[in-house]
Amino acid sequence: MKVLNATWDEESLGVRTAEVSIGQGDSLEEIGSALREAEASYRYLAVKLPTTRADACFLLSELGYTFVEDMVFLEHDLHEIRRTPLEQRFYDSVKIERMQNGDFEELLSEIDAGSFSFDRVSLDPYFSKEASARRFHHWLMDEKSRGAILMKASYKGQMSGFFTIRDTGDGVYSSALGGTFMKFRHTGIGINNQTPEIVKRLGGRKLVIGVSTNNMSQIRAVVRSGFFPVRANHVYIKHTDIAK
Numbered sequence: 001m002k003v004l005n006a007t008w009d010e011e012s013l014g015v016r017t018a019e020v021s022i023g024q025g026d027s028l029e030e031i032g033s034a035l036r037e038a039e040a041s042y043r044y045l046a047v048k049l050p051t052t053r054a055d056a057c058f059l060l061s062e063l064g065y066t067f068v069e070d071m072v073f074l075e076h077d078l079h080e081i082r083r084t085p086l087e088q089r090f091y092d093s094v095k096i097e098r099m100q101n102g103d104f105e106e107l108l109s110e111i112d113a114g115s116f117s118f119d120r121v122s123l124d125p126y127f128s129k130e131a132s133a134r135r136f137h138h139w140l141m142d143e144k145s146r147g148a149i150l151m152k153a154s155y156k157g158q159m160s161g162f163f164t165i166r167d168t169g170d171g172v173y174s175s176a177l178g179g180t181f182m183k184f185r186h187t188g189i190g191i192n193n194q195t196p197e198i199v200k201r202l203g204g205r206k207l208v209i210g211v212s213t214n215n216m217s218q219i220r221a222v223v224r225s226g227f228f229p230v231r232a233n234h235v236y237i238k239h240t241d242i243a244k
C-alpha cells in the first residue's frame, strides 16, 4: 500500500491531499490501519482500489469513504486503425499540429468554461468548479514540464480539442489529458483519435491511457480506435474535516 503526499493537488485544491494506492497483497487490517493513520495528517484522501480487490469496498464504505468513479486503463499496441468511410471523413476533417505558445490561452479558457468537467474534483460538492479548472491548468503545465508534447486539433481553422503525449520510458507513451471542446461535442469529430499514429511516428511501441467511467463518450471513442481495457481502479474519496 502506498500513501503519497500529493503536493501537486494541495497547490490546486488548498487542502493537504493524499493519494493512496491499495495493492493486491494488502490485508484488510493493513488497509484499515494505514488509512486511519493517513487521516490524521491529510484533509482529502483519494484511494485507488484495483477492481481485483473489490473485497475492500465494504471496509472503505464502513470507514466513511465515498465512491466517485472507476478509472479504466486502456492500451493501444499501435496497430493500424480501421475506419468506416464516415469515420475516415471525420478523421480527415481535423488537422493535428503541435500547440504553439499562443494556443494556451484558448485551451485554458476552454478548461475554465467547463469543457473538461467530468473529473472527481468538479463533481465533488466540497470543491468548486474553479478548483477543478485550477487543477487541470497545473496538471497541464506539469505534464509540459515533464516533457509531454502538447498537440492541438482544429476543425475548419478553429481549435476543436487538444491532447498530451509523453514518453514514460521503454517505448511506452501516455496521454494523460485530452478531449474535444464543448462546442464540438456531438459533431462526430470527437471520435477521432490520432494519438496511436503519433506515438508510432515517434518510435514508440505502446500507448497507455486512463479514462474515468464518468467520461463514457471518451471511453467509446478510444475503444472505437482500437484501445483495449487492461485494468481498472475503483476510486474512493474522504474529506476528513467533514467526515461523520
Ligand SMILES: CC(C)(COP(=O)(O)OP(=O)(O)OC[C@H]1O[C@@H](n2cnc3c(N)ncnc32)[C@H](O)[C@@H]1OP(=O)(O)O)[C@@H](O)C(=O)NCCC(=O)NCCS
Pocket (backbone or CB within 6 Å): 008, 009, 019, 046, 048, 069, 071, 118, 119, 120, 121, 138, 139, 140, 142, 143, 163, 164, 175, 176, 177, 178, 179, 193, 195, 209, 210, 211, 212, 215, 218, 222, 235
Ligand atoms: C478526467 C481525467 C482527465 C482525470 O480524472 P481524475 O479523476 O482527476 O484522475 P486522477 O487524479 O484520479 O488520476 C490521474 C493520475 O494523474 C495524476 N495527476 C493528477 N494531477 C497531477 C499533477 N498535477 N501532476 C502529476 N500528476 C498528476 C494523479 O496522481 C493520478 O495518478 P495515478 O494514475 O498514478 O493514480 C481522466 O479520467 C480522463 O478522462 N483522461 C482522458 C485521457 C485521454 O482521453 N487522453 C487523450 C486521448 S488518447
